[in-house]
Amino acid sequence: MDLTLKIWRQKKEYEKGAMHAYQIKNIEPDMSFLEMLDVLNQKLINDGVEPVAFDHDCREGICGACSLVINGAPHGPDSGTTTCQLHMRRFNTGDTIYIEPFRGSAFPVIKDLVVDRSAFDRIQQAGGYVSINTSGNTVDANATPIPKPDADEAFNSAACIGCGACVAACKNSSAMLFVGAKVSQYANLPQGKVESKDRVINMVKQMDKEGFGSCTNTGACEAHCPKEISTDNILTLNREYIKSKLNQ
Amino acid sequence: MDKDRQMLSIKEVADMLNVSQKTIRRHISSGKIQSVKLGGIHRISSEEINTLLGPEQLVQVSPCENFPFPNKVPEGPLENKWENHKGSINLVSPANKRNIDIIVVGTGLAGASASATLAELGYNVKAFCFQDSPRRAHSIAAQGGINAAKNYQGDGDSNYRLFYDTIKGGDYRSREANVYRLAEVSGNIIDQCVAQGVPFARDYGGLLDNRSFGGVLVSRTFYAKGQTGQQLLLGAYSALNRQINRGKVEMFSRHEMMDLVLIEGKARGIITRNLVTGEIERHGAHAVVIASGGYGNVFYLSTNAMGSNVTAGWKVYKNGALFANPCFTQIHPTCIPVSGDHQSKLTLMSESLRNDGRIWVPKNKEDVIKIRNKELKPTEIAENDRDYYLERRYPAFGNLVPRDVASRAAKERCDAGYGVNKTGQAVYLDFESAIIRYGKEKAVSSGQNAEDNSLVKRLGKEIIKAKYGNLFQMYEKIVDENPYETPMQIFPAVHYTMGGVWVDYNLMTSIPGCFAIGEANFSDHGANRLGASALMQGLADGYFVLPYTIGDYLADDIKTGPIDTEAKEFKLAEKRVKDFVFNIFKNKSGKPVDYYHKKLGKIMWDKCGMSRNKDGLKSAISEIRNLKKDFYKNVFVPGDMHEYNEELAKAGRVADFLELGELFAIDALDRNESCGGHFREEYQTAEGEALRNDSDYTFVSCWEFQGKDRAPKLNKERLLFESVKLKSRSYK
Numbered sequence: 006m007d008l009t010l011k012i013w014r015q016k017k018e019y020e021k022g023a024m025h026a027y028q029i030k031n032i033e034p035d036m037s038f039l040e041m042l043d044v045l046n047q048k049l050i051n052d053g054v055e056p057v058a059f060d061h062d063c064r065e066g067i068c069g070a071c072s073l074v075i076n077g078a079p080h081g082p083d084s085g086t087t088t089c090q091l092h093m094r095r096f097n098t099g100d101t102i103y104i105e106p107f108r109g110s111a112f113p114v115i116k117d118l119v120v121d122r123s124a125f126d127r128i129q130q131a132g133g134y135v136s137i138n139t140s141g142n143t144v145d146a147n148a149t150p151i152p153k154p155d156a157d158e159a160f161n162s163a164a165c166i167g168c169g170a171c172v173a174a175c176k177n178s179s180a181m182l183f184v185g186a187k188v189s190q191y192a193n194l195p196q197g198k199v200e201s202k203d204r205v206i207n208m209v210k211q212m213d214k215e216g217f218g219s220c221t222n223t224g225a226c227e228a229h230c231p232k233e234i235s236t237d238n239i240l241t242l243n244r245e246y247i248k249s250k251l252n253q
Numbered sequence: 254m255d256k257d258r259q260m261l262s263i264k265e266v267a268d269m270l271n272v273s274q275k276t277i278r279r280h281i282s283s284g285k286i287q288s289v290k291l292g293g294i295h296r297i298s299s300e301e302i303n304t305l306l307g308p309e310q311l312v313q314v315s316p317c318e319n320f321p322f323p324n325k326v327p328e329g330p331l332e333n334k335w336e337n338h339k340g341s342i343n344l345v346s347p348a349n350k351r352n353i354d355i356i357v358v359g360t361g362l363a364g365a366s367a368s369a370t371l372a373e374l375g376y377n378v379k380a381f382c383f384q385d386s387p388r389r390a391h392s393i394a395a396q397g398g399i400n401a402a403k404n405y406q407g408d409g410d411s412n413y414r415l416f417y418d419t420i421k422g423g424d425y426r427s428r429e430a431n432v433y434r435l436a437e438v439s440g441n442i443i444d445q446c447v448a449q450g451v452p453f454a455r456d457y458g459g460l461l462d463n464r465s466f467g468g469v470l471v472s473r474t475f476y477a478k479g480q481t482g483q484q485l486l487l488g489a490y491s492a493l494n495r496q497i498n499r500g501k502v503e504m505f506s507r508h509e510m511m512d513l514v515l516i517e518g519k520a521r522g523i524i525t526r527n528l529v530t531g532e533i534e535r536h537g538a539h540a541v542v543i544a545s546g547g548y549g550n551v552f553y554l555s556t557n558a559m560g561s562n563v564t565a566g567w568k569v570y571k572n573g574a575l576f577a578n579p580c581f582t583q584i585h586p587t588c589i590p591v592s593g594d595h596q597s598k599l600t601l602m603s604e605s606l607r608n609d610g611r612i613w614v615p616k617n618k619e620d621v622i623k624i625r626n627k628e629l630k631p632t633e634i635a636e637n638d639r640d641y642y643l644e645r646r647y648p649a650f651g652n653l654v655p656r657d658v659a660s661r662a663a664k665e666r667c668d669a670g671y672g673v674n675k676t677g678q679a680v681y682l683d684f685e686s687a688i689i690r691y692g693k694e695k696a697v698s699s700g701q702n703a704e705d706n707s708l709v710k711r712l713g714k715e716i717i718k719a720k721y722g723n724l725f726q727m728y729e730k731i732v733d734e735n736p737y738e739t740p741m742q743i744f745p746a747v748h749y750t751m752g753g754v755w756v757d758y759n760l761m762t763s764i765p766g767c768f769a770i771g772e773a774n775f776s777d778h779g780a781n782r783l784g785a786s787a788l789m790q791g792l793a794d795g796y797f798v799l800p801y802t803i804g805d806y807l808a809d810d811i812k813t814g815p816i817d818t819e820a821k822e823f824k825l826a827e828k829r830v831k832d833f834v835f836n837i838f839k840n841k842s843g844k845p846v847d848y849y850h851k852k853l854g855k856i857m858w859d860k861c862g863m864s865r866n867k868d869g870l871k872s873a874i875s876e877i878r879n880l881k882k883d884f885y886k887n888v889f890v891p892g893d894m895h896e897y898n899e900e901l902a903k904a905g906r907v908a909d910f911l912e913l914g915e916l917f918a919i920d921a922l923d924r925n926e927s928c929g930g931h932f933r934e935e936y937q938t939a940e941g942e943a944l945r946n947d948s949d950y951t952f953v954s955c956w957e958f959q960g961k962d963r964a965p966k967l968n969k970e971r972l973l974f975e976s977v978k979l980k981s982r983s984y985k
């Protein structure tokens with residue numbers, strides 16, 4: 006198929022960017038979206054033009070690196086799908102595809118479609134852990150049975166890949182879904198309960214400091230989350246936060 | 254004269270190959286080297302050298318007796334070695350640890366767990382990764398599970414059994430003491446991860462669940478759906494974050510290690526490139542730990558992430574560390590087949606699927622043809638017309654034979670013309686029987702009608718979905734077929750590298766102060782790795798081994814004081830890196846880096862892949878050499894070095910892959926036996942099974958860099974088997 010691509014090009018963080026149009030031909034339906042961009046980049050290099058920069062690594066939907074807004078939707082049109090898992094059979098010849106970075110005031114553009122999501126790491130550093138040293142003499146793993154529903158719930162929250170689509174999808178650039186997922190994972194496990202009070206306060210404090218907006222319950226985050234993390238995690242986050250504040 | 258076709262003197266050739274002039278003369282008179290006489294003097298064309306360099310007698314070989322580096326395996330019975338060793342090695346006091354800096358390159362399971370644990374112990378850690386966050390290290394992609402000898406299932410598992418399975422699975426090419434230690438600490442890993450809040454799968458009683466993997470007869474694999482690597486890595490990442498928050502770990506994301514710095518023979522730092530600003534930076538430390546993962550991407554197409562590379566390990570090799578068994582690569586039997594030339598990477602379908610999936614091809618060629626022409630569906634082929642070739646050939650282990658065996662068996666069927674897709678390079682992985690079996694069980698246990706076929710199928714599918722849901726979804730997204738309804742198509746793909754930087758029992762390379770852990774080292778898996786053992790090894794190294802063994806070395810360093818990055822060695826290393834970068838930008842037009850990477854990948858796959866032979870390997874060596882020359886002459890990297898430039902990063906990685914690829918082929922050519930993933934066509938049994946040669950090859954091939962354009966030297970570490978008897982592997 007033949008396509009027109011309109012892609013955000015921006016040389017550096019503080020330089021102005023703009024959409025550029027590119028024509029691309031003979032794209033096969035079995036190609037992934039990123040393989041289509043590979044084809045474009047090879048062509049640009051052959052023409053002596055700088056290729057389009059975009060983040061990617063695993064190309065199988067698990068590392069959370071890929072981060073494109075495709076036709077206005079973070080990770081593109083399919084639900085439960087990362088950019089790297091999107092395939093060209095989803096498009097038709099003659100289509101124009103708009104490709105932009107994950108925007109958000111806390112996600113400055115580094116180059117073209119690459120953004121800086123280190124704010125997510127700093128939120129995790131503020132409290133996204135259980136304070137346990139490695140010793141080789143912790144209790145046996147089966148000493149504390151965990152009811153399967155709790156374990157499954159914790160797992161569902163822990164499935165977040167830290168991609169930032171929730172932020173990019175939100176008109177307020179809120180990171181509540183991301184933070185809620187981590188807080189809920191630990192809230193559902195006995196191991197996480199000990200520090201639950203400080204954890205939620207510290208993570209939320211860091212989230213605000215990074216400049217993420219507040220949540221107005223539009224649900225856009227869940228709709229675009231490639232791992233279908235539920236907004237129930239935001240409810241848990243709010244509950245844990247209020248509980249901690251009341252107990253302070 | 255063409256510059257590439259110089260005529261060299263005997264002395265020049267001897268220097269180049271690092272052998273005596275007498276040796277060259279001997280080879281000339283025996284006809285092994287072609288020469289011409291110009292003005293009465295022997296001259297040898299550089300092309301001739303190109304085809305001869307490396308292989309066989311021309312490589313300098315040093316026998317086992319002369320192995321120059323003690324492997325530091327402790328004395329005493331196998332079961333006591335690690336305890337005794339821990340009790341007797343040097344320690345660094347808590348007060349002194351504060352004065353010691355350690356660099357860790359990599360934040361996968363190995364690097365993140367090591368960084369966190371070293372920081373907990375009191376060391377100052379600087380951790381590096383090339384991704385934008387340590388959480389994205391490639392360990393995140395591991396699917397199936399992690400082994401541990403917990404014996405929770407009461408099926409007779411033990412440390413010894415895990416040890417034995419690993420030695421046997423590795424086809425008797427790994428070091429007993431290291432493997433035993435791995436088994437010994439495996440249980441601690443699960444305890445530690447659960448304590449961190451890793452949400453492993455549990456049964457209805459709330460206890461941890463297990464599954465089986467290939468090559469073993471017990472259920473010892475812990476898992477978190479198909480996302481085990483993700484959950485384990487997020488656990489290690491959380492431990493790392495805690496130490497970053499305490500100020501004990503300084504994290505450098507989007508940084509690529511470009512070289513190692515040695516001062517007075519000791520590793521004292523690294524040179525990195527900041528991938529955002531392009532800046533070349535110096536970082537000093539008292540020890541450097543390489544945890545940079547595997548080098549499967551030398552094949553271009555593999556299940557590794559796009560950025561996975563050999564650069565860190567390779568730079569260590571070029572600074573003098575031994576590189577062990579480079580040709581030991583794992584080709585994983587169950588991956589999604591290649592769909593076309595555009596393919597950028599391959600996707601694994603976890604081995605755990607072989608618990609429930611049955612592998613087959615049609616028995617009759619007519620059916621194969623109809624399938625390829627889409628005139629017949631696989632579900633329409635009768636049970637009797639299917640060849641469940643693994644069950645047929647290996648009745649004891651069936652679909653759960655080790656990976657190397659399963660991969661070769663698939664290749665054998667496809668080479669014989671039974672491949673089921675248009676390229677003939679695919680076999681079926683079928684869940685139909687499992688769906689029915691589970692569905693019937695569920696119907697009976699829930700008091701429903703087990704004779705109702707559609708009910709049984711629905712119930713069965715639900716169970717399969719709970720077990721492998723995300724894998725099935727991933728398959729459907731890529732292939733656009735529903736694996737609940739029609740069998741998956743799979744084919745082997747490059748997945749893991751058992752070879753890597755040589756380390757002693759303390760996980761130190763042959764460079765003092767430089768350590769290697771995780772997939773980057775060679776240590777535990779011999780010639781073939783068993784499923785779910787890489788995650789185990791990465792975390793064993795990082796949580797439970799390196800943090801203690803590193804003290805043995807650092808105990809001598811407590812008075813050293815901070816490392817001066819103004820030292821001339823740092824400046825020299827930095828210059829080496831800058832020279833490389835300038836050189837790469839010299840060409841103002843030419844071919845993209847990927848062009849070279851794909852070419853290299855094709856040579857590797859065709860000639861150094863699932864089966865290898867002497868002629869193929871020889872031609873691979875010379876093809877790679879020519880490709881390397883072409884690369885430096887014609888590669889084009891647009892943009893400049895002072896900015897985010899992925900093409901530049903790729904160029905550095907491919908430059909190292911080109912060198913590694915050559916050593917890989919040289920190693921494969923030298924090992925005149927078949928073992929594990931290394932299958933030499935010349936060495937097989939009448940039934941086509943790998944034929945090991947224990948009397949001549951029970952050693953680790955440890956290659957030592959001898960300088961640019963010189964053949965490397967082969968050192969051999971003898972493998973001693975004291976607890977296990979060498980046997981030919983049988984899974985029948």
Ligand SMILES: Cc1cc2nc3c(=O)[nH]c(=O)nc-3n(C[C@H](O)[C@H](O)[C@H](O)COP(=O)(O)OP(=O)(O)OC[C@H]3O[C@@H](n4cnc5c(N)ncnc54)[C@H](O)[C@@H]3O)c2cc1C
Binds near residue numbers: 601
């Ligand atoms: C698809 C897939 C599925 C797998 N499934 C399983 C499984 O179920 N069970 C199992 O046991 N094993 C599995 N494996 C194998 C296992 O995942 C890996 O062997 C293991 O995770 C490697 O961990 P590591 O810490 O050594 O390296 P990695 O996780 O690869 O980490 C490498 C780190 O080094 C950094 N790095 C690399 N080069 C540089 C450089 N030059 N400069 C700076 N940083 C650098 C990277 O940024 C990264 O942080 C799987 C592998 C794949 C590919």
Ligand code: SF4
Binds near residue numbers: 165183186226231232
């Ligand atoms: S919650 Fe979903 S969208 Fe947000 S970071 Fe996690 S996986 Fe991405």
Ligand code: FES
Binds near residue numbers: 087088090
């Ligand atoms: S590249 Fe890893 S999730 Fe898309």
